[in-house]
Structure formats: C-alpha cells, structure tokens
Amino acid sequence: MGEALLGLKRTIMCGELRESNIDNNVTVMGWVQRKRNLGGLIFVDLRDRTGILQVVFGEEIDKEAFLKxxxxxxxxxxxxxxxxxxxxxxxxNIPTGLVELKGNNVKILSESETTPIYIKENLDASENIRMKYRYLDLRRPDMQKIFMIRHKTAKVIRDYFDENSFLELETPILTKSTPEGARDYLVPSRNYPGMFYALPQSPQLFKQLLMVSGFDRYFQIVKCFRDEDLRANRQPEFTQVDIEMSFVEQDDVISINEGLIKKVFKDVLDVDVETPIKRMPYKEAMEKYGSDKPDLRFGMEITNITDVVLNSEFKVFKDAVENGGSIRAIKVDNCANMGRKDLDRLGEFVKTYKAKGLAWIAYKEDGIKSPISKFLKEEEMQQIISRMDAKVGDLILILSDSNKVVLQALGALRLELAKKLEILKDNNEFNFVWVTEFPLVSYNEEENRYQAEHHPFTAPMDEDIEYLDTDPSRVRAKAYDIVLNGEELGGGSIRIHDSSLQEKMFNVLGFTKEKAWERFGFLLEAFKFGPPPHGGLAFGFDRLIMFLTGTDNIKDVIAFPKNQNAFDPMTEAPNIVDINQLKELGLKVDVKDI
Structure with missing residues (x-):
C-alpha cells in the first residue's frame, strides 16, 4: 500500500545536490533505481528527471527508517x-557523486511490480515492447533528456520569434478537406450527417488568410496529420514550426529562418552555425548529388562523362545517348581493390532504382582494370580517368540510362557507399544547405495532368511566368528547402497573391474554375480583398529534435508515437467504438470489413 504525503514537500530535486548542500536537511522524492543491503547499511540510488542521488539508511542513523x-x-x-x-x-561518473543523503525518514508512496523493461540508458529491447510500456520507457534518463531538449528548443523558438515581432496564433484542427497531396484524416460530423471535417495536413491556407488579416508575422508550433503509408521517420501525426510573413521576398524569409537556426543550435547545443547558409539550385543538387536533399558532408559528386564516351563503340553507352539519356559516374577514393562480390552487390543495389547495370573502372598500381575496357579505346579510358580526377587506388562507378534513372540511382549509390564505407561514422558536423529554384510543377503520367511540386499557391519565378502557357515544366518556383546532412529540415515558398496568376496556376493544374472554388473558395474569396505579398516556411519540429538529440528514430522524440502500421500498442488505438456512437454519427460499419 502507498503512503500519503500528509503535507510532506519536496525541497530539492535529486540531481541538483552538490557539495554546497552539505549539512542541509532536505526532502527528495523519486523512483528507486537500485538497492544494496550491506548488513548494517542500505544504499538506495534514487532517481528523478534531474539525475540520481545516493541515499544511505543505517541502523545507527534511524532504525525505523532502516527497517522500512x-x-x-x-x-x-x-x-x-x-x-x-x-x-x-x-x-x-554522476554530478551528485560527491555527496549522499543520510535518510532518517522514508515514505513508500507507491510500490511497483517487476517492470517488463529495464529502466536504464541505452536499453536493448524491442521497439514494440518499449511502445507498449511507453510510460516506463519514458522514465529512462536518456529518454527524459530528449524531452528536456525538446522543451528547451520550443522555448528558444518562441523567444526568437517574439523578439522578432512574430505573433503565435492558433489555427483550426477541425477543418475542410482540401485533398492535394497526402490523404486526409476525416472526422464525421454529428450535427451534419454525412459530412466530414478533415484534420489539417498543415495550416497552409489559414496562415495565408492570417496574412490577409494583417497579422504580418505569424508562427505556430502545431500538430499536423497525414493519413499515408508510413516510411522511416514518418508519423501519422507530427509537429511543425509554421511561419508566414507579409511584404517579403525569398531572401527575407530565408534570412529570418537562418537566424532561428543559428539561435537554436547555439542555445541548445552550443554549436555555431555559420551564416549565410550556402544555397544551391535544384538543378545543381540533382546533377551533382542525385537528390533534392543533398548530403554535403562527403564528396563522391556525380560527374557527367557523356561527351567523353559519346562516340564509343560500347552499345550500352550508345543506346543511352540515342534515347536522350546520359552516362555519369562517381569516384570512390581508395577503393580500387574492392572485391568482385561487393561490386556485384552494388550492381544489384542500383537495379532497385531501375538502372540496368553498373560499370566500373579500378585504377590500380598495375594498371586499369575494368570489364568495359575492351569496349573503350585507350584514349577514351584515359579521358574518363582525367575527367573524374582519379588517382591510383581509386574506383570509378558508371551508369548509363535516362537522366532520371542515372541521377536517382547514383544519388542513392553515393549514400549507400558512405554507409558501407563508414565515411560518416565519426562525423558530428551539421552541414546545412538551402536548395532553391525547384520546378513549379511536374507531369503526372497516370492522371495526364500537371501537378504542383509544392502546393497550388506557390509563386513562379517572375522571369518564368511566360512559360506557364507554353511549357509549364520549364517554370521554376520561388520555393526553398533547408537541408541538413541529407535530410529535409523544412521547406517553404513565396505565395501567389495575384488573383489572375492564381487562376492561371489552377488552369495549368487542370482545375476548372468551379473545381478550384469548390476546394479553395474561402481563400480565393479572401484574395479579392487586398492580399499582401507573402511567403513562409515550415520546419519539421520532430526532425529538428532528432538532430539536436543525436537519434535516428523519430519515435524517440515523440512522447507517445505510433508504430510503422500507425498503431499505438499502448492504448491499442485505433480500435472499435460503441455502436451507439456510430448511430449518433449516422455511420454503419460492416464488421466483415474490420
């Protein structure tokens, strides 16, 4: 049975006690990490979220306390x-290690059964069992440290925006479904049978309406919801730092967010982020790194060697060029002696990205070794070596196919090699880059229409507007992503605020005027009344916390996450509901479908 406090007050946290507290009488409260009985003395390690304190009970100190x-x-x-x-x-090894508490009174506030997981740092337990007993998992010191950092980061963000004249404004959680991107979570309405609210994928439309309202600097740390198949480090509900500003251009939005990044990393980690942060156009990112979120912590840049082998007799190369593709390569330093099995595995790896095969050239001490040397002239081989700036000991990996396949496959291969060769094993740097000038739209072959790369309200670059009518795929957007170590940390854009340009954009995307008004009418109506030029950005707050805490698992930074099947093993949500609840909502569920 647990004892009541009966007016007993905690006077200090366990982890706060130091030499300066010697001879102080204190009351501490927490959980027993472990107990050791040495006969006449009992030692207890007492833990709260600030740390561990050693408590000693002795028959000579207080017999009653000792027995309890x-x-x-x-x-x-x-x-x-x-x-x-x-x-x-x-x-x-612990901050309180120079002192201990001589206990003369102890209250057992509640007892505990043997826990199904150990309460210790670096726990080696299955993710499912950790999630089932999440309240115990969160007792662990390393997990509690993560959430202290999360709290501190949120405070730093709020303080920064407050200092820069932003207002924190809340937007609705129950809103209208405007499907354009991920699938919405829908909430049935009892008052309006057969009708549904949607949970917001982001506050995008509302923050633009706030700009129309004259709140020229808005931010919010907000929950967002997307009903999509979960891949690594995705959750059905997540948190983002949402920002919107009026009377700004791209540089203004980037500048305010660079200031935020600088402050967060300095205040939370004492790391100095150098600003201004490097910028890279989307086209350059794709051609050099095969990704719109390039990891710049290592080299292995993609190099176009099409012109070098343009007249080669090698049919694979010739076919790629004739079909409008290209031949590109990456250089792997000091890997010329990579075994044939490893090279074959890399060949299989690129096939998962639709590449047909991987050619290689090993520049060894005793000369060049390559399965394609018989198809290339000596001069062509030397030109490849020269173009790749290869030295003895280096390995060159080559792909030929459509540009899309080659860039995607080499981009993935570059990351796979960095992992395989442990290039980043001890790399603790934070390498930021802004990726800019994204395509405004891409063509969806299945739906036979253009679709927005960001969202339908992203502004085209002024010099490209003329191509909206003739060649939309050529139009670049006033969009920008902030990338950290190969992960997208946030993204945003300057928005369209001109009604005629917005109408043209909807037309490009295949929306009739009626369809556009059906989906986004409340925003279009608002834009009749003097909308200001505006733009913004949203950071993935959970992903930011992952970087700040050094974990590679998004579930570690969310207090009560879902598993990869969007299921909560602790509460067993989602679950069936009472039939009367369904009746109130005018819904009927076929049990066979459950």
Whole structure:
C-alpha cells in the first residue's frame, strides 16, 4: 500500500545536490533505481528527471527508517528526508557523486511490480515492447533528456520569434478537406450527417488568410496529420514550426529562418552555425548529388562523362545517348581493390532504382582494370580517368540510362557507399544547405495532368511566368528547402497573391474554375480583398529534435508515437467504438470489413 504525503514537500530535486548542500536537511522524492543491503547499511540510488542521488539508511542513523528501507524494491516511488553529507567513496561518473543523503525518514508512496523493461540508458529491447510500456520507457534518463531538449528548443523558438515581432496564433484542427497531396484524416460530423471535417495536413491556407488579416508575422508550433503509408521517420501525426510573413521576398524569409537556426543550435547545443547558409539550385543538387536533399558532408559528386564516351563503340553507352539519356559516374577514393562480390552487390543495389547495370573502372598500381575496357579505346579510358580526377587506388562507378534513372540511382549509390564505407561514422558536423529554384510543377503520367511540386499557391519565378502557357515544366518556383546532412529540415515558398496568376496556376493544374472554388473558395474569396505579398516556411519540429538529440528514430522524440502500421500498442488505438456512437454519427460499419 502507498503512503500519503500528509503535507510532506519536496525541497530539492535529486540531481541538483552538490557539495554546497552539505549539512542541509532536505526532502527528495523519486523512483528507486537500485538497492544494496550491506548488513548494517542500505544504499538506495534514487532517481528523478534531474539525475540520481545516493541515499544511505543505517541502523545507527534511524532504525525505523532502516527497517522500512529494507522493504524497498526497484521502481518503488518513495520520499526521503535527511541530511546531506560528503560521500566517503565519491562517484565521479554522476554530478551528485560527491555527496549522499543520510535518510532518517522514508515514505513508500507507491510500490511497483517487476517492470517488463529495464529502466536504464541505452536499453536493448524491442521497439514494440518499449511502445507498449511507453510510460516506463519514458522514465529512462536518456529518454527524459530528449524531452528536456525538446522543451528547451520550443522555448528558444518562441523567444526568437517574439523578439522578432512574430505573433503565435492558433489555427483550426477541425477543418475542410482540401485533398492535394497526402490523404486526409476525416472526422464525421454529428450535427451534419454525412459530412466530414478533415484534420489539417498543415495550416497552409489559414496562415495565408492570417496574412490577409494583417497579422504580418505569424508562427505556430502545431500538430499536423497525414493519413499515408508510413516510411522511416514518418508519423501519422507530427509537429511543425509554421511561419508566414507579409511584404517579403525569398531572401527575407530565408534570412529570418537562418537566424532561428543559428539561435537554436547555439542555445541548445552550443554549436555555431555559420551564416549565410550556402544555397544551391535544384538543378545543381540533382546533377551533382542525385537528390533534392543533398548530403554535403562527403564528396563522391556525380560527374557527367557523356561527351567523353559519346562516340564509343560500347552499345550500352550508345543506346543511352540515342534515347536522350546520359552516362555519369562517381569516384570512390581508395577503393580500387574492392572485391568482385561487393561490386556485384552494388550492381544489384542500383537495379532497385531501375538502372540496368553498373560499370566500373579500378585504377590500380598495375594498371586499369575494368570489364568495359575492351569496349573503350585507350584514349577514351584515359579521358574518363582525367575527367573524374582519379588517382591510383581509386574506383570509378558508371551508369548509363535516362537522366532520371542515372541521377536517382547514383544519388542513392553515393549514400549507400558512405554507409558501407563508414565515411560518416565519426562525423558530428551539421552541414546545412538551402536548395532553391525547384520546378513549379511536374507531369503526372497516370492522371495526364500537371501537378504542383509544392502546393497550388506557390509563386513562379517572375522571369518564368511566360512559360506557364507554353511549357509549364520549364517554370521554376520561388520555393526553398533547408537541408541538413541529407535530410529535409523544412521547406517553404513565396505565395501567389495575384488573383489572375492564381487562376492561371489552377488552369495549368487542370482545375476548372468551379473545381478550384469548390476546394479553395474561402481563400480565393479572401484574395479579392487586398492580399499582401507573402511567403513562409515550415520546419519539421520532430526532425529538428532528432538532430539536436543525436537519434535516428523519430519515435524517440515523440512522447507517445505510433508504430510503422500507425498503431499505438499502448492504448491499442485505433480500435472499435460503441455502436451507439456510430448511430449518433449516422455511420454503419460492416464488421466483415474490420
């Protein structure tokens, strides 16, 4: 049975006690990490979210407290009162290691059964069991540190925006479904049978309406929802830092967000981020790194060697060029002696990206070794070596196919090699880059129409507007992503605020005027009344916390996450509901479908 506090107050946290507290009488409360009975003395490591304190009970100190302490087990929740003294055997591994608490009174506030997971750092347990007992998983010191950093980061963000005249404004969670992108989560309405609210994929339309309202600097740390198949580091509900500004151009939005990045990394990690951050056009990112979120912490840039082998007799190369494709390569330093099995595995790897095969050239001490050397003239081989700036010991990997396949496959291969060769194993740098000048639209072959790369309200670059009518795929957007170590940390754009340009954009995307008004009428109506030029950006807050805490699992930074099937093993959500609830909503569920 647990004892009541009966007016007993905690006077200090366990992890805060130091030499300066010696001879102080204190009351601490927390959970028992472990207990050791040495006969006449009982030692208890008491833990709260600030750290661990050693508590000692002795028959000579207080016999009643000693006897009660002997009944304590791991994870009991207790309160202890006593005097802080200097430890006879200091523990330099913990901040409180020079002192201990001589307990003269102990209350067992609640008992604990044996926990299904260990409460310790670096726990090696299955993710499903950790999620089922998430409240215990969150007791672990390394997990609690993550959420302290999350709290501090949110405070730094709010303080920064407040200092820069932003207002934190809330937008609705129950809103209209405007499907354009991921699938919406739908909420049935009891008051309007057969009608549904949608949970917001982002506050995009509302923050633009706030600009029309005259709130020229808005931000929000907000929950967003997307009903999509979960891949690594995606959750059905996630948090983003949402920003919108009026009377701005791209440089203004980028500048304010660089200031935020600089402040967050300095205040939270004491890391200096150099600004201005490098910018890279989308086209350059794709051609050099095969990705619109390039990892710049290592080289292996993609090089176009099409012109070098343009007249080659090698049929694979000739076919690629004749079909409008290209031949491109990456250089892997000091890997000329890579084994044939490893090279074959890399060949299989690129096939998953629709590449037909991987050619290679090993520049060894005793000459050039390559399965394609018999198809190339000596001069062509030397030109490839020269173009790739290869030296003895280097390996050149070559792909030939359509530009899309070659760039995508080499981009993925570059990352796979960095992992395989452990190039980034001890790399703790934060390498930021802005990727700019994204395509405004892309052509969807299945739907036989253009679709927005960002969203339908992204503004085209002024010099490209003329191509909207003739060649939309040529139009670049006033869009920008902030990328950190090969991960998209955030993205945004300058928005369209001119009604005629917005109408033209809808036309390009295949929306009739009626369809556009049906989906986005409330925004279009608002744009009749003097909308200001505006733009913004949204950061993935959970992803930011992943970088700040050094974890590679998004579930670690969300207090109560879902698993890869969007299921919560702890609450067992989603689950069936009472039939009366369904009746109130005018819904009927076929049990066979469940």
């Amino acid at each position: 302490a002997d009944t304590i087990r791991s994870e009991y929740c207790i309160a202890v009162t006593g005097k802080i003294v200097r430890r006879e055997s200091p523990n330099n």
